[in-house]
Amino acid sequence: AAKLSPEKLLCQLRDRVNVTMIRGSDGPFDTSEWQQYLPEKILNETVGSLGRCAVVSSAGSLKSSHLGQEIDSHDAILRFNGAPTKGFQEDVGQKTTIRLVNSQLVTVEKEQFLKDALYNTGILIVWDPAPYHAEIHEWYRKPDYNFFESYKSYRSKHPEQPFYILNPKMQWQLWDVLQENSLEHIQPNPPSSGMLGIVIMMTLCDEVDVYEFLPSKRQTDICHYYQKFHDRACTMGAYHPLLFEKNLVKHINQGTDEDIYTRGKVTLPGFRNVHC
Numbered sequence: 001a002a003k004l005s006p007e008k009l010l011c012q013l014r015d016r017v018n019v020t021m022i023r024g025s026d027g028p029f030d031t032s033e034w035q036q037y038l039p040e041k042i043l044n045e046t047v048g049s050l051g052r053c054a055v056v057s058s059a060g061s062l063k064s065s066h067l068g069q070e071i072d073s074h075d076a077i078l079r080f081n082g083a084p085t086k087g088f089q090e091d092v093g094q095k096t097t098i099r100l101v102n103s104q105l106v107t108v109e110k111e112q113f114l115k116d117a118l119y120n121t122g123i124l125i126v127w128d129p130a131p132y133h134a135e136i137h138e139w140y141r142k143p144d145y146n147f148f149e150s151y152k153s154y155r156s157k158h159p160e161q162p163f164y165i166l167n168p169k170m171q172w173q174l175w176d177v178l179q180e181n182s183l184e185h186i187q188p189n190p191p192s193s194g195m196l197g198i199v200i201m202m203t204l205c206d207e208v209d210v211y212e213f214l215p216s217k218r219q220t221d222i223c224h225y226y227q228k229f230h231d232r233a234c235t236m237g238a239y240h241p242l243l244f245e246k247n248l249v250k251h252i253n254q255g256t257d258e259d260i261y262t263r264g265k266v267t268l269p270g271f272r273n274v275h276c
């Protein structure tokens, strides 16, 4: 597979990866029961059109980065899973506009998820690994983690907070683009929350700055900036095709190598600024 130019790759992402949230009119969710739980407004209406956005990875290399102020200067900020801001403002900022969580967290860490105030700010989006290009009914019958009950409990507890379910078709559309632009066979598992979050923000924003997805000079085996736990797989990937995701993001970076080295920062255009 010959690598596409950065411009062509951006066009592929824009035209082939369809970022949508589950709606009450979609397949198995078109029941009166589900209508009470799914948000009425679509995500675009909830957030409006965003200018400069930041995606903050959870990497250990954010520690001692002093990037907090720079991150907070963005119009909207996306964070992942249980990544906190409290106590870490200096390095990661304090604003959260969107939090993307995986279905494992919502299910396995259900008690925490339902009670921890960390999750009560901004818009929540949950995603679940679906079988390769599975039809939405098939996925609904056999999700990777059955997070639906936990989702409903959260919605009942916090009915005013927008909380979306990512349409699972997106993950494999994105995986196909990753595979087609990699020289090796990549593992048949969906992209990481990090990569999904980057593409979600590219659909909502004029410009997206991503922090410590491509590691800076602070690269470390410490998995998260908020925990002491060491594991190289956090940065390189094991289940998720993280290395391939990072190669692709590097290829379409519009910022400088210096920004990667010192700030772990890449700058990507929003899809509305990609002209094909």
Ligand code: NCC
Binding pocket: 057, 058, 059, 060, 080, 081, 082, 101, 102, 104, 105, 192, 193, 194, 195, 212, 213, 222, 223, 224, 234, 235, 236, 239, 240
């Ligand atoms: O660790 P996790 O990811 O929550 O991190 C969010 C995203 O940040 C990027 N990252 C993280 C650490 C690191 N050293 N380098 C990075 O680049 C990645 O892009 C990552 O996606 C996930 O993707 O959802 C993941 O979730 C965790 C875990 O489920 C949640 O933190 C909830 O507890 C997974 N860890 C385990 O299952 C043990 C992780 O594999 C993927």
